[in-house]
Amino acid sequence: xxxxxxxxxxxxxxxxxxREEILARALDVIAREGYRGASVKxxxxxxxxxxxxxxxxxxxxxxxFTEILRKRDELDSIGQGLSGDIEHGLTADDDxxxxxxxxxxxxxxxxxxxxxxxxxxxxxxxxxxxDPEHPxxxxxxxxxxxLRHFIATAIAAGQASGDIDDRxxxxxLARLFQAVADGMQLQWMLEPDVDMTTAVGxxxxxxxxxxxxxxxxx
Amino acid sequence: xxxxxxxxxxxxxxxxxxREEILARALDVIAREGYRGASVKxxxxxxxxxxxxxxxxxxxxxxxFTEILRKRDELDSIGQGLSGDIEHGLTADDDxxxxxxxxxxxxxxxxxxxxxxxxxxxxxxxxxxxDPEHPxxxxxxxxxxxLRHFIATAIAAGQASGDIDDRxxxxxLARLFQAVADGMQLQWMLEPDVDMTTAVGxxxxxxxxxxxxxxxxx
DNA sequence: GTCTATAACGGGATAGAC
DNA sequence: GTCTATCCCGTTATAGAC
Numbered sequence: 001x002x003x004x005x006x007x008x009x010x011x012x013x014x015x016x017x018x019r020e021e022i023l024a025r026a027l028d029v030i031a032r033e034g035y036r037g038a039s040v041k042x043x044x045x046x047x048x049x050x051x052x053x054x055x056x057x058x059x060x061x062x063x064x065f066t067e068i069l070r071k072r073d074e075l076d077s078i079g080q081g082l083s084g085d086i087e088h089g090l091t092a093d094d095d096x097x098x099x100x101x102x103x104x105x106x107x108x109x110x111x112x113x114x115x116x117x118x119x120x121x122x123x124x125x126x127x128x129x130x131d132p133e134h135p136x137x138x139x140x141x142x143x144x145x146x147l148r149h150f151i152a153t154a155i156a157a158g159q160a161s162g163d164i165d166d167r168x169x170x171x172x173l174a175r176l177f178q179a180v181a182d183g184m185q186l187q188w189m190l191e192p193d194v195d196m197t198t199a200v201g202x203x204x205x206x207x208x209x210x211x212x213x214x215x216x217x218x
Numbered sequence: 219x220x221x222x223x224x225x226x227x228x229x230x231x232x233x234x235x236x237r238e239e240i241l242a243r244a245l246d247v248i249a250r251e252g253y254r255g256a257s258v259k260x261x262x263x264x265x266x267x268x269x270x271x272x273x274x275x276x277x278x279x280x281x282x283f284t285e286i287l288r289k290r291d292e293l294d295s296i297g298q299g300l301s302g303d304i305e306h307g308l309t310a311d312d313d314x315x316x317x318x319x320x321x322x323x324x325x326x327x328x329x330x331x332x333x334x335x336x337x338x339x340x341x342x343x344x345x346x347x348x349d350p351e352h353p354x355x356x357x358x359x360x361x362x363x364x365l366r367h368f369i370a371t372a373i374a375a376g377q378a379s380g381d382i383d384d385r386x387x388x389x390x391l392a393r394l395f396q397a398v399a400d401g402m403q404l405q406w407m408l409e410p411d412v413d414m415t416t417a418v419g420x421x422x423x424x425x426x427x428x429x430x431x432x433x434x435x436x
Numbered sequence: 437g438t439c440t441a442t443a444a445c446g447g448g449a450t451a452g453a454c
Numbered sequence: 455g456t457c458t459a460t461c462c463c464g465t466t467a468t469a470g471a472c
Contacts, residue, residue: 015437039465052468053438061466120348127341130407131254140408168420175405175417182404183397189348190358199393202386206424233455257447270450271456279448443468450461 019057022047023071030068031115035124040064066136069125072118073143096154098164102204105181109196112185116192119185126182148174155207165207173207237275240265241289248286249333253342258282284354287343290336291361316382319372320422323399327414330403334410337403344400366392373425383425391425 029046030038040061044054058064112119129136152174158164168176180203184196247264248256258279262272276282330337347354370392376382386394398421402414 018437040467041465050439051466052440055467056437120345123345123348126404127338127345127407130338130341130404137408144405144408165424167423172416172420175402175412176398176420179398179401179405179417180394181401183399183401184393186344186348186400187362187393187397189345190355190362194393198390199397202390202394205385206383236455258449259447268457269448270458273449274455437472439470439472441469441471443466445465445467447464448462451459452457453459454455454457 015057019067020071022049022054022057023068026064026068027072027075027118030117030121032117034117035121038121060135062135065121065125066139069122069136070139072122096150096157098154098158098204101151101154101177102200105200106197109200116189119189123185123189144178148178151177163208165209168207177203233275237285238289240267240272240275241286244282244286245290245293245336248335248339250335252335253339256339278353280353283339283343284357287340287354288357290340314368314372314375316372316376316422319369319395320418323418324415327418334407337407341403341407362396366396369395381426383427386425395421 025047026043029043033046040054041051043064044051047054054064055061058067125136126140128134129140131137148171152170155164155170155173159166159170180200184194184199187194188196243265244261247261251264258272259269261282262269265272272282273279276285343354344358346352347358349355366389370388373382373388373391377384377388398418402412402417405412406414
């Protein structure tokens with residue numbers, strides 16, 4: 001248990017910076033070269049450190065990977081600066097609408113196509129983190145909660161304004177959205193030709209009472 | 219590469235039987251005690267063989283696990299005897315309706331709650347199998363295709379009879395269903411309290427034009 | 437702070453006895 | 455057909471030099 005926190009002492013500043021640099025680099029490497037049960041060694045090579053050198057900054061492999069995920073979320077989340085919000089509960093509930101959710105989702109899908117390794121890592125960890133003992137368990141729980149809150153808020157707003165079918169509870173619908181996102185991701189990993197956009201677009205269409213809903217809000 | 223096929227010679231009969239017994243036993247153990255990156259050794263112990271003894275029947279660890287999954291599918295698939303159909307393309311397309319899909323799904327959900335280890339193994343492998351080189355890759359592709367075909371057929375029928383919203387292409391909807399099933403499974407693994415049924419019920423509700431659709435067909 | 441070297445372990449696979 | 459024994463590999467983690 002070394003410096004798991006973000007620099008509580010002045011002299012840690014350098015170390016923290018290096019940590020960040022390592023994470024950024026690792027993210028980059030995994031994104032491009034893929035994650036095939038990546039070992040600390042592999043990552044160390046990519047980062048330009050020895051295995052021991054890398055573990056100097058992270059207490060264990062699992063902590064390292066959890067940090068990588070967290071960093072990824074920090075960099076590109078649903079919108080642009082959503083990630084902070086996801087973790088702390090959203091700040092400005094009002095200017096969230098389904099168009100934003102949709103746009104954000106499309107952006108993520110587009111981006112993910114460029115970083116298959118990260119997607120793989122993410123999927124892998126989300127399964128492993130099912131174990132309550134796993135270091136990333138809480139991370140995934142919180143991430144899911146925040147994400148659903150974000151979506152549910154948008155849905156509730158849409159229902160209030162009559163744009164969205166109000167038969168379904170917003171929280172339930174949010175779960176549905178999350179499930180579809182994760183599930184389609186899985187299908188895409190298995191068969192990269194599938195178009196995640198179509199399925200999600202269908203879901204959007206299903207929740208709109210009107211027949212033709214191309215974009216924008218009513 | 220030993221006897222990967224099902225008994226091509228008479229004298230293999232015993233071996234095949236033993237294989238089956240091993241798989242059944244392994245399934246049972248994983249179901250109850252969970253799958254935590256299970257090793258061949260662990261499984262061998264559970265089955266009452268040595269590691270080498272077990273590998274006498276399976277060429278590699280990965281083949282073993284793929285076989286386990288296949289066996290699971292054989293035993294409990296969506297309906298009762300669906301699995302064979304899934305693999306070979308459905309036989310009787312006519313008597314499939316959404317009620318059957320729904321009932322089948324509910325059955326699986328209920329059953330899965332009793333075998334968390336299997337669910338975990340399945341999820342783990344479906345991620346790993348994204349790699350085209352993975353021995354279970356084709357299995358998952360085929361399984362998905364069959365499953366979606368099954369669902370799409372039911373949907374198409376429902377649309378024809380006016381029970382289902384016909385805005386969405388059946389194949390796309392089928393993907394959506396699969397995604398929801400997989401995605402909810404993931405959420406459930408992370409937080410066992412979530413009720414998979416509710417979300418899927420919501421999806422069913424979304425695709426029915428009518429407000430109150432409790433069960434049965436129109 | 438970073439390296440080399442190595443410990444300590446566990447994995448899957450294989451050889452060979454029975 | 456099954457076991458024991460062993461091999462060889464890769465893993466994480468640590469000790470200690472620089």
